[in-house]
Amino acid sequence: MVKKSNTEAKKLNLPWIEKYRPNSIEQVSSQEEIVAVLKKALTSDNLPHMLFYGPPGTGKTSTILALAKELYGPELIKSRVLELNASDERGISVVREKIKNFAKTNVTIANKETKNSYPCPPYKIIILDEADSMTGDAQSALRRVMENYSKITRFCLICNYISRIIEPLTSRCAKFRFKPLPIDSMKGRLKFICEKENLDCRDNVIESLIKVSDGDLRKGVMFLQSASQLYKDEEIPMSAVNEISGSIPNDVVSQFLNCCLKKKFSEFKKILDKIQNEGYSGTQFLIQFQELLMENEEISSLEKSKLSIKVAQVDKSLVDGSDEYLQLMSLIAV
């Protein structure tokens, strides 16, 4: 009894991104083409090697996990699916030993019960999540493995940037591109969760949540949950959305932009000091700065282009770890 209540409590505690992960391919939001192709794979015995790529939070991992669940059912999935991600050691030695060993073992036989309720195709699946953080060597070591054992094993590589996967691997896989989610399907999903969680959330709050999450459903769900935790039993105010997503009030950014164009150094520095002291993030600032810059119609295209080049440079420097203060300060010098 104790154990049961424990697991129940655990389920309650699950973050919504896990709790509402789709259980079947049918439930995957948006990505219609991919869903259509994979559904065919469910009915036939054949599946190509797959490469999923696309921005974060578009459902890559969810899709393959859902597919695996539907193919094998809860029991068989343990012996048929190997999931490796960047939290596992994935150097060349692991490819040579762990992956190769799993790839070459024979397919376990399903018992009757599972066989009747699930398709149980005669192959195993190896999921390599976050494959773009694998080294080139490890990727090359995969090449022959993928071919040699293709009779009994399918690979599914998941990455954000397809350019970081070496060519020989991409040519062995069927590529699926995951698009950022359109507003409607995000809205649908978020509303669904609101309903399930008994959460009272106004439409305009959901809309602004969607806007700040930028096509990333995980972000959207995460923001929704954080908002509901921060404002328990109260209505979620609009201002909360900005704070949760870490975005900067627009008037601060537009002030900054104005000073930038007027080249008034002392004023400019004051605003910058304020930004620094408030602890706003540099990259977030750049994103919003760029957005405002593009929307502003009073600025000539030439100036816009010059500033955009500068923004790109600053962004690169920030990623390389430069000092935020100095870099943002250099935005005035265009």
Next chain:
Amino acid sequence: MSLYVDKHRPSELKQLTHSKSLTSQLMKLGSSLDLPHLLIYGPSGVGKKTRILALLKQIFGNSVEKIKIDQRVFQTPAGKRLELVVCSSNYHIEITPSDVGIYDRVVVQDLIKELAQTQQVDVNSKRSFKVVVINEAHNLSKDAQHGLRRTMEKYMGNLRVILCSNSTSRILSPIRSRCLLIRVASPSINEICDILFEISEKECLNLPEKLSQRIAVYCNGNLRRALLILECLRVKQFPLSSDMEIVTTDWEDFLESVALMIVEEQSPQRLLLVRGKLYEALAHCIPAEVILKTLTLLILEKIDDNFKVEFVKEAALYDHRLRLGTKHIMHLEAFVAKFMTMYKKYLVELMSDF
């Protein structure tokens, strides 16, 4: 006897002084059964760590304060042995993976995963999870951050991660999208003054109003610094008077003199002199990034408004190169030389206009 900073560090959420709205949000988080992963960011010395500890106390009760420190030994795939200092209580563990440099990935993969896979042992605990506090998250390497991604999702039943970082720029977006972002802003000058007064009352110092204002302005939002200065002043002279000079650190005075040298005269001889000074600063273990930033800010105070714009552009460029390069002195010297030529040119042009 401990420093004022530690002695008067608030240990409970309700004792926190500035950023009230944030505090009430943290209270709500702490009282609910669940906790999301947190990414707490803000400039240094504003009380990020204090807030984390107070939140933990709110969640788990007093026993979080029973901390033991031990050394963990790891082995890299190449067989190198690493040691990392770990602070832990029954409910949380606090690590600074960036201490081991590029091997932080191993720490994330070994230690955090091992923790994540074990359940909370204490049956009496109200929460079924443990908390890992990662300090200096902005210094985590890309590899280590990638390693965190799935761990943060997969083992969320057992584990919550609290990242403490100076900025979110260097945190990967997949990590950011898994966390609740909490921004801690610097206290305003008035708030710092209030805190200074409160503490000086407890310590029976008679703090003059003017002095507290000056400290608050000087420390630029860094509360820790303000308290340290207060303590320094107390040691130096007691009772405090309102016209006391605020103690500046040696290296700041030193760099101030270097900045003055650079602005005064622009010539190869001067460059040579400055070079010697820069070497000296580096030899005293002042990070090159700090030297460059401080010099830039100091020089900015001393030059014409019209020239500032051009100058900050170069400063940003050399700062970037400094981070990428390996030999710091080269970039610092190049920075000074560049400034000298540009400034000289600017001055000559200004003269010829008359």
